[in-house]
Amino acid sequence: MADLTTNFLGISSPNPFWLASAPPTDKEYNVRRAFEAGWGGVVWKTLGEAGPPVVNVNGPRYGAIYGADRRLLGLNNIELITDRPLEVNLEEMARVKADYPDRALIASIMVPCEEAAWKAILPRVAETGADGIELNFGCPHGMSERGMGSAVGQVPEYIEMVTRWCKQYYDRPVIVKLTPNITDVRKPAAAARNGGADAVSLINTINSITTVNLDTMSPEPSIDGKGSHGGYCGPAVKPIALSMVSEIARAQETAGMPISGIGGVTTWRDAAEFMALGCGNVQVCTAAMTYGFKVVQEMIAGLSQWMDEKGYESTSDFVGMAVPNVTDWQYLNLNYVAKAKISQDDCIKCGRCYAACEDTSHQAIAMSEGRVFEVIDEECVACNLCVDVCPVENCITMVQMQPGEVDPRTGETVQPDYANWTMHPNNPAAQAAE
Amino acid sequence: MAKGQMASGIVAGRLSADVLAENFSDLHPPYAPHEAAVAADRCYFCHDAPCVTACPTSIDIPLFIRQIQTGHPAGAARTIFDQNILGGMCARVCPTETLCEEACVRETAEGKPVEIGRLQRYATDTVMAAGVHPFTRAEPTGKTVAVVGAGPAGLACAHRLAMLGHDVVIHEARAKSGGLNEFGIAAYKSTQNFAEAEVRWLLQIGGITIETDSALGRGLTLSGLRDAYDAVFLSIGLTGVNALRAEGADKDGVRDAVDFIADLRQAGDLAALPVGRNVVVIGGGMTAVDAAVQSKLLGAENVTIAYRRDQDAMGASRFERDLATSKGVRIMTNVQPVALHGNGAVREIELEYTSSEGGSLKPTGETVRLAADQVYKAIGQTLENAPDGLNLDGGKIAVSDTGRTSVTGVWAGGDCASGGDDLTVTAVAEGRDAAMDIHNSLMG
Numbered sequence: 001m002a003d004l005t006t007n008f009l010g011i012s013s014p015n016p017f018w019l020a021s022a023p024p025t026d027k028e029y030n031v032r033r034a035f036e037a038g039w040g041g042v043v044w045k046t047l048g049e050a051g052p053p054v055v056n057v058n059g060p061r062y063g064a065i066y067g068a069d070r071r072l073l074g075l076n077n078i079e080l081i082t083d084r085p086l087e088v089n090l091e092e093m094a095r096v097k098a099d100y101p102d103r104a105l106i107a108s109i110m111v112p113c114e115e116a117a118w119k120a121i122l123p124r125v126a127e128t129g130a131d132g133i134e135l136n137f138g139c140p141h142g143m144s145e146r147g148m149g150s151a152v153g154q155v156p157e158y159i160e161m162v163t164r165w166c167k168q169y170y171d172r173p174v175i176v177k178l179t180p181n182i183t184d185v186r187k188p189a190a191a192a193r194n195g196g197a198d199a200v201s202l203i204n205t206i207n208s209i210t211t212v213n214l215d216t217m218s219p220e221p222s223i224d225g226k227g228s229h230g231g232y233c234g235p236a237v238k239p240i241a242l243s244m245v246s247e248i249a250r251a252q253e254t255a256g257m258p259i260s261g262i263g264g265v266t267t268w269r270d271a272a273e274f275m276a277l278g279c280g281n282v283q284v285c286t287a288a289m290t291y292g293f294k295v296v297q298e299m300i301a302g303l304s305q306w307m308d309e310k311g312y313e314s315t316s317d318f319v320g321m322a323v324p325n326v327t328d329w330q331y332l333n334l335n336y337v338a339k340a341k342i343s344q345d346d347c348i349k350c351g352r353c354y355a356a357c358e359d360t361s362h363q364a365i366a367m368s369e370g371r372v373f374e375v376i377d378e379e380c381v382a383c384n385l386c387v388d389v390c391p392v393e394n395c396i397t398m399v400q401m402q403p404g405e406v407d408p409r410t411g412e413t414v415q416p417d418y419a420n421w422t423m424h425p426n427n428p429a430a431q432a433a434e
Numbered sequence: 435m436a437k438g439q440m441a442s443g444i445v446a447g448r449l450s451a452d453v454l455a456e457n458f459s460d461l462h463p464p465y466a467p468h469e470a471a472v473a474a475d476r477c478y479f480c481h482d483a484p485c486v487t488a489c490p491t492s493i494d495i496p497l498f499i500r501q502i503q504t505g506h507p508a509g510a511a512r513t514i515f516d517q518n519i520l521g522g523m524c525a526r527v528c529p530t531e532t533l534c535e536e537a538c539v540r541e542t543a544e545g546k547p548v549e550i551g552r553l554q555r556y557a558t559d560t561v562m563a564a565g566v567h568p569f570t571r572a573e574p575t576g577k578t579v580a581v582v583g584a585g586p587a588g589l590a591c592a593h594r595l596a597m598l599g600h601d602v603v604i605h606e607a608r609a610k611s612g613g614l615n616e617f618g619i620a621a622y623k624s625t626q627n628f629a630e631a632e633v634r635w636l637l638q639i640g641g642i643t644i645e646t647d648s649a650l651g652r653g654l655t656l657s658g659l660r661d662a663y664d665a666v667f668l669s670i671g672l673t674g675v676n677a678l679r680a681e682g683a684d685k686d687g688v689r690d691a692v693d694f695i696a697d698l699r700q701a702g703d704l705a706a707l708p709v710g711r712n713v714v715v716i717g718g719g720m721t722a723v724d725a726a727v728q729s730k731l732l733g734a735e736n737v738t739i740a741y742r743r744d745q746d747a748m749g750a751s752r753f754e755r756d757l758a759t760s761k762g763v764r765i766m767t768n769v770q771p772v773a774l775h776g777n778g779a780v781r782e783i784e785l786e787y788t789s790s791e792g793g794s795l796k797p798t799g800e801t802v803r804l805a806a807d808q809v810y811k812a813i814g815q816t817l818e819n820a821p822d823g824l825n826l827d828g829g830k831i832a833v834s835d836t837g838r839t840s841v842t843g844v845w846a847g848g849d850c851a852s853g854g855d856d857l858t859v860t861a862v863a864e865g866r867d868a869a870m871d872i873h874n875s876l877m878g
């Protein structure tokens with residue numbers, strides 16, 4: 001069995017699965033049970049300043065988006081940071097860390113954007129023995145109205161400034177947690193690096209309204225007839241998170257910076273994908289909230305089995321392996337030609353591919369007597385829509401044409417060499433290939 | 435002379451080879467990957483899942499189904515085998531409708547449970563078909579254990595002991611191991627010699643020697659085994675059968691259902707296996723259903739199960755009763771045999787109606803005669819030749835929760851031991867748990 005022990009910023013954990021800062025990590029009781037269930041580390045629910053804690057709404061704080069069979073695909077929340085006193089959290093963190101020295105315990109912090117506030121809390125966090133801190137610059141609701149959370153995360157200068165304070169007053173690793181509610185995620189990541197951050201983690205939740213109740217005309221979750229936007233997370237946000245992670249992994253200013261991947265991690269495969277795009281580990285919230293702590297067992301078993309199959313001995317063997325393959329559109333090989341192919345043995349004759357292609361794509365699927373669906377190579381642009389809408393996995397596949405074959409759509413011979421848009425004759429700015 | 439189903443008497447070749455092959459194909463055919471994905475998707479990953487509680491071997495069902503969902507059937511198989519090394523056979527033979535699937539919350543919600551048994555088969559087949567044995571032995575302990583009987587209880591016990599580093603010798607009375615997996619389970623549940631292949635796969639762990647044609651009571655004695663080994667596990671099943679108390683019960687054509695089934699399971703060519711035109715099976719359990727259904731599938735024209743109490747009292751589950759009737763078997767309840775008629779060989783069976791109101795069985799005096807050229811007795815198996823000196827409980831070897839008998843150093847499990855249902859999966863659980871207790875006591 002592959003060894004899942006992961007070293008992230010010098011912090012060792014028995015596996016790369018950490019619970020993200022959120023209700024699952026809100027208290028000692030939860031965290032102990034999470035560690036017993038097998039989680040490698042936790043980022044404690046975000047701490048605020050000393051003094052009276054924040055208060056939460058007393059009605060529903062979550063909304064949901066479902067897939068077929070009421071499978072939870074997206075969760076939205078309007079919860080704030082921890083609503084328990086700082087002292088209580090700190091005591092609990094110290095106790096848990098002492099009892100679980102092999103697990104990672106990170107303190108998430110959100111205090112006002114003033115040096116004094118950070119200077120005050122950091123030594124207290126250090127005393128708990130926590131392995132590091134995570135700066136919550138991501139919470140998109142409530143706290144942002146008070147000038148914290150994503151209100152800071154959206155201003156790179158603030159990120160850099162606060163990170164610098166943290167590096168000055170705290171001597172263990174500092175992770176900056178980024179908000180996705182921003183146009184170019186590379187900017188806050190670079191600011192974090194400039195401020196001296198050891199790593200970034202992303203994504204926090206995305207501004208969202210999940211549903212509107214059409215009887216009461218209130219957004220959900222509704223508090224006494226009114227709703228406020230919340231933060232979206234769960235499987236639905238994974239593609240957004242993966243893209244943001246990849247941008248940071250390959251941008252010059254941030255390349256090589258350790259990343260903790262967050263957003264929709266639900267299975268071992270999701271985790272492996274984040275890690276292939278450069279994340280040293282992953283953090284999980286919604287999957288645990290949907291299925292309980294035990295869900296980590298599948299992640300652990302699955303990741304180690306996959307690593308065994310691939311011959312990876314340690315997680316660092318494959319971290320970042322997909323990064324060189326993320327490129328700009330302009331560098332994609334335009335000489336790569338494929339055609340959709342429908343396996344008649346697997347086809348159940350639902351006709352969804354036909355409807356999709358005929359109505360909204362390239363009229364490249366023929367329907368004949370007996371509901372037989374076949375691809376018309378003369379029309380197929382290989383867009384993949386039929387593959388995506390087909391209910392049967394691997395029934396429709398994309399088959400690459402080999403160099404020398406003639407593409408019946410264009411009448412042109414498939415070329416063996418690589419050629420992209422920067423070299424294309426239709427591109428006014430094209431440079432001739434050497 | 436009439437041929438095929440209409441041929442009178444007990445004859446072979448009532449159906450063509452093609453029809454027989456079709457009749458005896460998989461009762462629950464294996465899933466294709468797409469079917470497995472759709473079926474697995476239905477699992478809710480329940481907390482403290484009721485299906486796990488309902489499984490005698492406590493397989494972590496939600497976890498293994500999630501592993502199928504996430505594209506790792508081999509990992510799923512590992513989760514299954516961790517708890518139940520005969521998970522492949524159990525996937526085929528467990529009455530899931532009264533075990534895990536009955537407890538499934540989707541049975542409550544929609545009357546359609548997640549098809550746990552078939553998913554289990556999908557996972558275990560993946561690994562077994564590849565010939566992969568996912569366990570290795572611990573360092574040798576130098577301890578030796580004798581297991582008596584190579585049925586599911588004995589095999590599960592032996593495997594666990596071997597895995598823990600002990601050396602195991604299994605003494606098996608028959609020429610072939612597997613117990614009722616090999617000789618009893620209905621042919622359409624264990625197709626393509628699965629029982630034999632499973633034993634071979636299980637033995638890949640190493641450290642287990644099977645001595646066939648080696649029986650306790652035939653040369654071997656319990657005290658001899660106790661002297662020669664550090665511990666003894668008895669898993670000898672129930673080899674005796676109850677006698678039929680009806681006039682003429684000794685006529686030709688009257689047989690124990692288990693013998694008929696054993697012949698059927700060992701038959702190289704089903705077309706060569708004789709079966710009556712009119713078959714009557716006495717009993718109401720799984721064995722009765724299996725004998726009746728397989729007679730019908732062999733081509734008997736009329737097959738009747740005659741049971742002395744009402745439907746609800748039958749040992750066979752609702753699913754099995756429906757299976758029997760769907761194959762054309764007639765189930766008569768509240769009738770008991772009083773006489774078998776015929777000159778040498780049985781020709782007719784005379785049944786008397788009973789009333790079981792209020793629990794006690796009373797004959798009504800009214801009788802009915804059915805044509806019968808074959809009568810199968812499926813009225814229960816009993817423990818035969820239990821070694822002397824062991825306390826019994828209800829006709830079985832008395833054991834503790836972990837299989838300890840009244841004699842030090844001797845454990846027992848499976849059908850021959852007290853407690854638990856007489857099911858393959860229960861035998862596996864008892865064999866495994868006894869192995870753990872033997873290990874703890876040997877390593878002390």
Ligand SMILES: Cc1cc2nc3c(=O)[nH]c(=O)nc-3n(C[C@H](O)[C@H](O)[C@H](O)COP(=O)(O)OP(=O)(O)OC[C@H]3O[C@@H](n4cnc5c(N)ncnc54)[C@H](O)[C@@H]3O)c2cc1C
Nearest residue numbers: 583585586587607613614649650671848849856857858861
């Ligand atoms: C016809 C029939 C159909 C069944 N169908 C199902 C089903 O579909 N699903 C299900 O879950 N259960 C079914 N069962 C029950 C199931 O087969 C048994 O519960 C299970 O096999 C018990 O396992 P065991 O190891 O205790 O005994 P067995 O399987 O009976 O194995 C006992 C072994 O010990 C050997 N042995 C006996 N005496 C001695 C001796 N003195 N010395 C050495 N060896 C000895 C025997 O030859 C045999 O190999 C069925 C039973 C029958 C009879």
Ligand SMILES: Cc1cc2nc3c(=O)[nH]c(=O)nc-3n(C[C@H](O)[C@H](O)[C@H](O)COP(=O)(O)O)c2cc1C
Nearest residue numbers: 020021022046077136204233234263264284285286
């Ligand atoms: C109810 C809830 C509360 C959260 N609270 C916090 C928080 O206090 N601090 C924080 O950094 N992130 C918080 N998050 C965001 C999560 O840590 C995580 O970034 C996000 O949910 C995306 O991961 P997921 O898709 O695995 O849920 C919260 C999320 C949820 C659902």
Ligand code: SF4
Nearest residue numbers: 058059060061062289
């Ligand atoms: S999960 Fe349900 S029961 Fe538990 S606190 Fe929330 S609303 Fe209440």
